[in-house]
Amino acid sequence: MKPLSAHTLPVRTLCATLLCLLCATAHAAVYWTPERLPMVHLQDASRYAVNPDGVLAAATVDSLDRELARLEKETGVQTVVIAVRHIEGDDPYTFGQAVADRYGIGHKGRDDGLLVLLCTDDRSYSILTGDGLEGVLPDAVCYRIEQQVMVPLLKRGEWDQALLATVDKLDRCIRQDPEMSAYTEEGEADGWVGLLVAGVLTLVVLPMAVVLGRRKCPACGKRKLEAVQEQHVVVQGQRKVRTVYRCTHCGHISHHDRNDIIQPGGGMFWGGPAGGGFRGGGPMHGSFGGGHFGGGGASGRF
Template structure:
């Protein structure tokens, strides 16, 4: 599991502002329901998964351009996600953290990923930051920029502008100049809660959590030691080695010096051109082809068969997908 720091901003607005925050009843959602903007079939320049439709096309274009420039500048990867609510997850923070880990945001050797999530139904904004950036995007900076850039706009129901302004501020902190001028770590493990007054008598509760992976033996509770590259290689399966070769995942190994217990953790890369093979249980399935079985028309949807082949065991996986019905102005 990637290490990270998580900051959540709860927008505790009073009922006088509630009208602008009302939304349609939201259905339960899981992290699997959130489209990965860097997944197979997505645009190479997309960094946004706007499932709640809070971001205008104009702002989305600006944000994608900005985030692509940031990634080209220093390798930092940042995803922006909107959802109506995060139930049935334990909390919005847990939902965002699980999404961060599932997508593997950030470069494997730098842990330099950021996920900025806005949940309209929960009235919360969450920022999860890889520990490779903890000295650059500090907790105090996140708190200040969200209070200055996001909260005033969110209070007015202008999520689009709030997301745009807050994202600009985050990217500014993550620019090369900021990275070059900051070193060391300024964060300590623990929990901090701060009450910040908002206009109209409302309060914003800012909770800052730091959580590093627990590296204790599950058998004897003694500290685990990280394996060297050669030690890890001896513990990897053939499928795991293939996943490394095709760059779909990387792995870390931990071993107990007292009872010899060992464990290998998989860290999937954000680009999901590969999916998990049911036989190998590793992300080694690669897209092969798509055959249209029933073309979509203006009157009905279509159907296609997608074929993927495992790069380790040659297992062939086929799935049927639905092709969207054509609009009236679409060509057949």
């Protein structure tokens, strides 16, 4: 066997070093931003699950897409499920809000958007609701679904099952399935833990949310709008809940309408989704309808 020359060793060492660097670059963590996140629904109206890091199995993505397509067709609710390893800033609530604001998930006037976010390596999650969903998915219901369904599975590293089970529960709550009363009705199961959480929310989170969650005044641009009245009105034949705001800085009066989801008889008030969904001849580009998210939902870590 021919001995290695003095020139061969440095070359081989350099090649090995370059190979290691290439491998490290190929596996470098991607920290997603709302701007870089591939919103698959815009390319294909039948897709709702965003899975750029391959966190979820292909079969799971297909199941989510089918269930969420049915949900939109039958109730009008537009949903986006996002599963990634990392997000820039490591704040699931802020990231989810930014995605919802950027794309306008849901329909304008109905504000029936829903966003579910999982960041596996950041070990964080978030469920965010548009203004029009807060009647059937208030913050407390989102929190219970997370704690009783989502988090136990996430702690075991069962990403696919966690999102499938969570979306199933959200779907059934939106449809007002009577079997969901364990999540939609507050009971003894919440116990002292619920009281503790409520105390923290009251003393710490809510004062911050009051400031950060306020709408901007269209007249002066200050985030000083305060809700002063809520009314039930009819706009173009549809029942709405109208919230009247007054700017504490300049006094400007404005209002925001959202769907009155529950009719007096108790039924759902949504129509079908605006625009078509599936047509022959290949995938049809999807769109979002300009829905608004006002800060509803719940976020956390596991």
